[in-house]
Amino acid sequence: MSEEDWLRQDRLPHIFCAGCGNGTVINCTLSAVEQIGWKRQETVFVSGIGCSSRAPGYISTDSLHTTHGRALAFATGIKLANPQLNIVVFTGDGDLAAIGGNHFIHACRRNIDLTVVCLNNMIYGMTGGQGSPTTPMGGLSTTTPYGSGEPAFDLCGLATAAGANYVARWTSYHVRELTRAILTGLENPGFSFIESLVQCPTNYGRRNRFKQVADQIEYFKSHTILVEKAARMKEKGEMIPPEMILAGEFVRRNRPALGVRP
């Protein structure tokens, strides 16, 4: 099998905008699922509402496209009722961290055996570009026309604090690292959380000085700093510029987990 075999060919073309980063992350995810060797009939993709949540509709396994913010609660029911199933949840920053925030922290606390891939485009894309909990301070959106005045959520920090077994962050630029992180998440029992920043040229990029699609990907490349390097800089008392994106593996541990295949 190849990644293509995991796609519902009869649903293509997809609805994502030209230049959207979602396709990259879906591809990385399917590549990881392919590498771990999961069977299609034992794999379920679950999502909430938003651009990222449309992904399961293009994947040829059983898939549950649920209500806004609630994907993790639905996935919890599936996994507990049938622990034999492998479950990947696609979600976005609005779906996971705003309306679904409570389910997120409790799924981490339960450490339920799911792999969650969060496509963080820092904006509500589906509804036309409103500010989200991860829109950076000063970021422009249709509901923050003068720049966002709220600090953004650190989703990986949240997942780590709440108890997830595996937490990593990459971007749509870091295709290999991201694929490897998702694969590690799939392998790791318990709650695995992989955040990927993705470019949204239609609703984020064009309002925030990324005139071309590549400009935002270039930004991801030049503005990421590895967790290990950041730690070394901190030790030396060096300042980490606040706009830098911390990337890499934040935690890999073995807290007791729920719903692990017997």
Add this chain to the structure above:
Amino acid sequence: MTRTEFMQGNTACAEGALAAGCRFFGGYPITPSTEIAEHMALRLPKVGGVFIQMEDEIASIAAVIGASWTGAMAMTATSGPGFSLMMENIGYAVMTETPCVIVNVQRGGPSTGQPTLSAQGDMLQCRFGSHGDYSVIALSPASVQEMFDLTVEAFNLAERFRIPVFLMADEIIGHMRERLIIPDHVSSNQRKPYEPGSLPFKAGEDHVPGFPAFGKGYGVHVTGLTHDERGYPCATSPKLHEDLVKRLVGKVEGARGSITSCDILNPDAEVVFVSYGAPSRTVQQVLHDHPDDNIGHLRLKMVWPFAEMVLARFTNAEAFIVPEQNLGQIAREIERHTDKDVVTVPKLGGDLHTPGELYAVVEDLK
């Protein structure tokens, strides 16, 4: 072996669910329904089932729907405030045709209201509470025995029609203790199986598609978006949306005459009580205290879909008296279907009507 117990209504509901084959419960504590969750927490692990206390009622119904897609019979139980929180996902269960049972042990509302006292104020919410046009089934138990029997029936109907089915109990019946006969075996409906290769949301003559459970290799896509018979989103076709919604409503409404369930006493009477749930007990007392062929009783065990044809069984009826623990929610439905007098007898605050109060209404009509 059939056994006789002395049991609380909420516990009887949980036992009914287990007898019916329920193997997943997702819930959140709320008075006056909590004993159902507590009993399921105790019993489910012993029968190979799963109990989980979720973080809120939204998550509870979501987990129930997720579990149901693995093929498990699944339920939750709640009361008014939690029921309100569940509304969006109840619509999702309707749209995705997911069998599940939702118990609402009703308490006084609106808002936090009277957590420990009885009411029937959610009878229209269970019918209309989620957005969009749809139809559901709601049962209303009037005894501990019916907390058991109608829970079994709720599962059977949910499985048969692939819809959420409500057990609309009230605090009085939920917390009442009386004799319960638990049969050795209950009859149970299975979901209609999916025929591999067929379109997953294509329905036959009964308007209910076969159920393609997750994990069998069917590769089914399930979405709350308007979808075609493949299950694929198609939210911009007026015709497809209209056909889908009409089928979802039609599979329930079309069956209402055949599935409806009620008790009828004195069908030749001119004055007829119509009741469901706890107030039925008071009506039964009135009829016991004043035996009179001219006082009839229609006790609805299934409130929704409302089967207006049962009203016509009372051929001599001049007036329907409708005592409810609300301001006349089902009385309004009866008014829609009859040209006879409909006398609503509302009672708020948690107390039952007294037999005297109800008999006084009969006297007034004489």
